[in-house]
Amino acid sequence: MKAADIQYRRATEEDLGHISKLLTSVRGDRTGLSARQFLVACASGLIIGCGRIKQWPAGEKELASLAVAVGWRKRGVGSTLVSKLSSEEKSRPLYLLCSPAMTKFYAPHGFHVVGEDELPLPLRGEQLRIIRELAVPIEAVVAMALI
Ligand SMILES: CC(C)(COP(=O)(O)OP(=O)(O)OC[C@H]1O[C@@H](n2cnc3c(N)ncnc32)[C@H](O)[C@@H]1OP(=O)(O)O)[C@@H](O)C(=O)NCCC(=O)NCCS
Numbered sequence: 421m422k423a424a425d426i427q428y429r430r431a432t433e434e435d436l437g438h439i440s441k442l443l444t445s446v447r448g449d450r451t452g453l454s455a456r457q458f459l460v461a462c463a464s465g466l467i468i469g470c471g472r473i474k475q476w477p478a479g480e481k482e483l484a485s486l487a488v489a490v491g492w493r494k495r496g497v498g499s500t501l502v503s504k505l506s507s508e509e510k511s512r513p514l515y516l517l518c519s520p521a522m523t524k525f526y527a528p529h530g531f532h533v534v535g536e537d538e539l540p541l542p543l544r545g546e547q548l549r550i551i552r553e554l555a556v557p558i559e560a561v562v563a564m565a566l567i
Contacts, residue, residue: 423496426468428504431458438467439485446487447554449474459505461488461497468492471501473509476542481509483516483566502529506566513565515543517550520562531564539563 433455443450461469469488488497550561
C-alpha cells in the first residue's frame with residue numbers, strides 16, 4: 421500500500437477503542453482519552469496510527485500519544501502525524517515528552533530540547549509521572565518545545 425492510500429482524519433468516539441489498543445501496545449499515554457484531541461491515520465478503514473494535542477488546565481499544550489502500528493512504521497506516517505498536529509495547533513510553545521533517542525525524530529519538525537527550568541509545572545509533573553510509570557531513570561524522559 422502506498423503513502424497516498426493512507427488517510428488522515430480527526431478521530432470519532434467510535435475510534436477510541438482502537439486508539440486505546442494501539443497506545444497500550446506501545447505503552448503510550450492513555451490518560452484522559454478524548455476523541456476530539458486525536459488525529460488518526462487510516463488504511464483500508466483501519467486505524468494504523470494516532471497522535472493528539474493535550475491541553476493542560478492552565479492552557480499549556482502537549483503533543484502526545486504518538487503511535488504507529490508495527491507493520492506500518494518507517495513510511496512517514498509518524499512524521500506526517502507530527503507535522504499535521506503541530507501545524508493545526510497554533511498555540512506556542514507546544515511541548516512534548518520523549519526518550520533522548522527520539523529527539524532526532526522531532527527536531528526536523530522544529531522541536532528543541534528544553535531544560536527542567538523552562539518547563540511549566542504540569543509538564544514537569546507529567547514528566548515525573550511517566551518516569552514513575554515506566555520505572556526509568558530521570559534522564560530517560562526529555563522535554564522538547566516548539567516555540
Ligand atoms: C515513533 C513512531 C511513532 C514513528 O512512526 P513511523 O511512522 O515509523 O515514523 P516515520 O516513518 O515518520 O519515521 C521513522 C523514523 O522514526 C524514528 N524513530 C522511530 N522509533 C525510534 C526510536 N525508538 N528511537 C529513535 N528514533 C526512532 C527514526 O528516526 C526513524 O527513522 P529511520 O528509518 O531512519 O530509523 C513509531 O516508531 C512508534 O509508534 N513507536 C512506538 C511508540 C513511540 O515511541 N511513540 C513516540 C513517543 S515520544
